[in-house]
Amino acid sequence: MPDPTHIPTTLDDLALEVRAKNAGPFWLTLDVFMPDDAGYRVADALITPDLIARLYHVAVESVQIFRLPRLRVVKVSFPRPVVQGSLHDRDMHAGQHHVPLANLPVPSGRHP
Amino acid sequence: MSKPVNRPRSVGVLVPTGMLGAGFPPATITRGISLGADVIAVDGGSTDSGPYYLGAGQAKTTEAAVRRDLRLLLHAANDAGIPLVVGSCGTSGTDAGVRWVADIVRTVCVEAGLDVRVAQIFSELRAEQLLPRLHEGRIHPLAPSGPLDAATLQRCEHIVGAMGHEPIVQALHAGADVVLAGRATDTALSAAVPLMRGMPAGPTWHMAKIVECGGQCTTNPRSGGVFARVDETGFTIEPLDPTAACTPTSVAAHMLYETANPNTMREPAGAIEVTDARYIALDDRTVRVEGSRFEPADQHTIKLEGAAITGYETVSFAGIRDPRILGSLDEWAALLIETLTERVATVLGLTAGSWDVDLRLYGHNAVLGDLDPDTATPREVGVMLLVSAREQQIATAISKLANPLLLHLPLPSMHYLPSFALATSPAHTDRGAAYEFVLNHVVDVDSPTELFRTHLTEPAHA
Numbered sequence: 045m046p047d048p049t050h051i052p053t054t055l056d057d058l059a060l061e062v063r064a065k066n067a068g069p070f071w072l073t074l075d076v077f078m079p080d081d082a083g084y085r086v087a088d089a090l091i092t093p094d095l096i097a098r099l100y101h102v103a104v105e106s107v108q109i110f111r112l113p114r115l116r117v118v119k120v121s122f123p124r125p126v127v128q129g130s131l132h133d134r135d136m137h138a139g140q141h142h143v144p145l146a147n148l149p150v151p152s153g154r155h156p
Numbered sequence: 157m158s159k160p161v162n163r164p165r166s167v168g169v170l171v172p173t174g175m176l177g178a179g180f181p182p183a184t185i186t187r188g189i190s191l192g193a194d195v196i197a198v199d200g201g202s203t204d205s206g207p208y209y210l211g212a213g214q215a216k217t218t219e220a221a222v223r224r225d226l227r228l229l230l231h232a233a234n235d236a237g238i239p240l241v242v243g244s245c246g247t248s249g250t251d252a253g254v255r256w257v258a259d260i261v262r263t264v265c266v267e268a269g270l271d272v273r274v275a276q277i278f279s280e281l282r283a284e285q286l287l288p289r290l291h292e293g294r295i296h297p298l299a300p301s302g303p304l305d306a307a308t309l310q311r312c313e314h315i316v317g318a319m320g321h322e323p324i325v326q327a328l329h330a331g332a333d334v335v336l337a338g339r340a341t342d343t344a345l346s347a348a349v350p351l352m353r354g355m356p357a358g359p360t361w362h363m364a365k366i367v368e369c370g371g372q373c374t375t376n377p378r379s380g381g382v383f384a385r386v387d388e389t390g391f392t393i394e395p396l397d398p399t400a401a402c403t404p405t406s407v408a409a410h411m412l413y414e415t416a417n418p419n420t421m422r423e424p425a426g427a428i429e430v431t432d433a434r435y436i437a438l439d440d441r442t443v444r445v446e447g448s449r450f451e452p453a454d455q456h457t458i459k460l461e462g463a464a465i466t467g468y469e470t471v472s473f474a475g476i477r478d479p480r481i482l483g484s485l486d487e488w489a490a491l492l493i494e495t496l497t498e499r500v501a502t503v504l505g506l507t508a509g510s511w512d513v514d515l516r517l518y519g520h521n522a523v524l525g526d527l528d529p530d531t532a533t534p535r536e537v538g539v540m541l542l543v544s545a546r547e548q549q550i551a552t553a554i555s556k557l558a559n560p561l562l563l564h565l566p567l568p569s570m571h572y573l574p575s576f577a578l579a580t581s582p583a584h585t586d587r588g589a590a591y592e593f594v595l596n597h598v599v600d601v602d603s604p605t606e607l608f609r610t611h612l613t614e615p616a617h618a
Contacts, residue, residue, distance in 0.1 A: 067416040069203050069593040070300060075412045100527060106300070110418050115408050121416040123300035129206035130466065130592050131514050131544045136206050140523045147529045 053155060055090065056146035058083050064141035067121060069128040072138045074120040074145055082156030084116040090150065091118045099144040101125065120145075166387040167350040168192045169363065172396070173380055174370035176200040176225050176242055176257075177217030184381040184396045185232040191383045191394075195349035196233050198225075199342050199368060200257060201244025203461060203593065204414070210248035211313045211463035211591030215256060217247065222257065227264050230334070234270050239328055241335045241345045248461070249316045249339025251280040257336050258613075272334050275327035278609040279316045279338030281460070283309040286599065294600040295460070301596035308594050312462035315595065319458070320424035322604035324348040330612055338608070339461065341423055342368035350386045361428040362448035363391040365421060366410050373410035376400040390446035392438060402443045404435035424459075424604055426452040455600050458607055462595035467512070467544035469587040470555040474539045474562040475577035482534055484567055489515050489539075491568070492561050499557045504550070511554060516540040539576070548586055555584040 056062050060077040067073040076091065078084040088111055097104040102122050110119040126133045135141055170188035173180045176198045188196070201209075205216050215222075226242075233240040246253015254276045265272055286309055289295055295304050309315070316339035325348050327335045337345070343364035350360040363384045371379040373393065379400035384393040393402050411418045411430055421428045429449040436444045481488050493515060500506050516522035518538035541558055545551040562583060564573045601607060 065414050066204055067414050068596075069207070070298075070596050071416045073412075073414070073416055075409075077409070108416065112418065115405060117409065117412065117418075119412055119418055127592055128203075129208065129590075131469070131512055131542060131590065134514075134516055134523055134525065137204055141527075143524060144527050144529055 052149035055148045055150055058086060058150060062142045062146035064138050066128060066138045070124055071121055072124045072141060074142060076118045078116040084113060086154050086156050087118045096120055163354040166385050167194045167353050167355050168385045169346045170196045171367040171370050171382050172198055174372060177221040180380040182228055185228055187396045188381060188383045189232055189236050193238060195239050195241060196229055197241045197345040199244055199345060200242050201247040201249055207463040207591040207593045210461060213250045213252045213314055215246040215253060223260050226260055230264055230270055234272060239333055241324060241348060243337045243340035243345040245336050249279050250314050251278045254278055254336055254338050261334060273332050274334045274613045275332035276611045277323045277327060277337045279319055281315045281317050281607060283312060289599055295597050298596045304597050311464040313465060315460060315462040317458040317460055317607045319608050320344050320604055321348040321351055323608040323610060325352045326605055327610050328352060332612060355386045357450035358448045359391045360386050361450045362430055365428060366393060366407055371395060372413060373407050374400045374402050375406050390444055392442055392444045394442040401441035404437055404443055407443045408435045424456055426450055456604050457598035458601055459598050460595045463591040464594045465589045466592045467546055467590055468548035468551050469590045470543045470551040470584050471587055472541040472555050472558060472562055472584040473579040475579060476537045476539060478574055482537060485517060485520055488567055489517060492565050495561055496558050500554055503557060504553060511545040514542040544590060552586055559583055
């Protein structure tokens with residue numbers, strides 16, 4: 045029987061840090077820091093342009109992914125959907141935009 | 157530029173903090189000077205806090221904090237006989253920002269009896285100055301923006317060009333002890349002195365990128381300053397707080413910080429390339445970096461920043477704790493906007509497209525909107541109503557029409573008027589002009605200094 049109280053493991057549970065920030069007023073960037081090579085492989089396999097397009101409602105062609113195995117980092121950048129500081133921008137530094145990616149459940153077969 | 161006669165074997169750079177006015181312990185400076193600093197470099201600005209500071213020409217930092225930091229820095233630089241370089245003065249690097257910092261420097265020097273020559277480098281540009289270059293096809297967009305048009309340039313309240321190291325080097329050669337630069341790339345401030353003393357471009361620019369935010373490249377980003385030493389083959393870096401450490405990971409990771417691409421970074425004169433950089437721990441808190449390159453560009457470019465007024469805003473704030481409303485919050489929010497739009501049309505005669513509103517439900521989904529993965533019913537919500545119109549009095553009038561709705565709007569199923577928790581009296585606050593960054597472009601230049609104006613003052617005692 046599956047445990048109904050089981051909370052799925054998220055990328056945030058496995059990562060050292062998942063962070064988001066402006067990269068200038070027109071870009072948003074996400075950095076996923078993993079603790080070891082096994083963790084890096086999980087993040088590397090999980091994070092694709094399609095996933096980011098779905099989580100952040102952006103065009104898949106606009107997503108740039110940088111894979112840095114030596115640092116165990118996957119970095120994602122895309123143009124800010126809302127220009128910084130405009131009326132409908134609710135996150136001036138884009139500092140809270142890590143949450144959709146950080147909260148992503150990691151399928152149990154993929155845990156390191 | 158004349159070649160230095162005695163080229164030093166290395167150049168030490170002291171960065172006391174990521175932002176002038178953020179503060180640092182005095183011991184930071186003592187330690188950095190004792191390590192043999194050849195320059196103190198500190199950033200005074202950023203675009204990160206939004207377009208207001210450039211649009212309005214106002215500083216984000218408070219004068220007392222900037223004065224406190226400058227007092228320590230001016231004394232230390234003067235005692236050690238080394239230059240002090242401050243960049244992006246007054247947050248956005250407008251001419252007013254440079255003059256504001258220069259005034260503070262002057263009063264500190266007069267009080268302390270310091271004899272220093274101050275160079276102010278102005279980087280503000282007028283639209284009329286850039287229009288001929290636009291017509292000549294010498295202004296190009298950066299991704300994701302499109303080509304620039306004249307109207308966008310002319311809408312800008314302020315335009316600045318981000319200088320490289322060259323105007324700073326020129327000011328130092330002219331005899332400046334203190335350089336107060338308008339908008340400059342964060343890296344130019346730390347790169348200027350090593351480059352003018354003949355250090356190689358690859359390690360110098362990479363070092364300058366790593367130190368730009370002070371302690372951000374250490375294991376304790378709140379620890380404050382860092383010290384870096386550039387030489388013929390690389391650079392070494394350590395935190396100025398003895399309890400903090402630089403590790404190969406903390407240093408390498410800083411190339412990720414606030415950059416879209418972690419491998420390459422464009423400067424006016426070329427690009428920093430760090431793909432082949434090696435990070436080696438020299439001990440448990442010092443890191444050596446080698447293998448960084450700088451690739452000169454065929455065309456020297458200056459990045460432009462400009463902010464334009466998008467409207468005038470009024471903000472109102474109310475709290476909701478009633479579970480009945482919270483259970484149907486999206487329905488309530490949609491009803492509020494619909495009712496307000498009707499009232500504005502009826503009472504003020506304004507069509508929907510001539511004003512704009514952003515209704516933010518803090519505690520529900522204000523920050524992430526549709527992207528929020530959590531859709532649970534909140535316990536309490538803060539309702540922020542942000543209205544934008546072409547004149548302040550219209551934004552205020554719309555907000556006054558919204559007031560009874562923020563106070564009493566019931567759900568259609570309710571047969572009584574609820575009363576919500578307005579946060580202040582009045583419930584609305586006029587925000588004045590609101591701005592947007594509208595330039596994401598570079599301009600081709602023939603000389604790296606041609607867009608910038610330098611004013612060198614005599615010593616304060618002269």
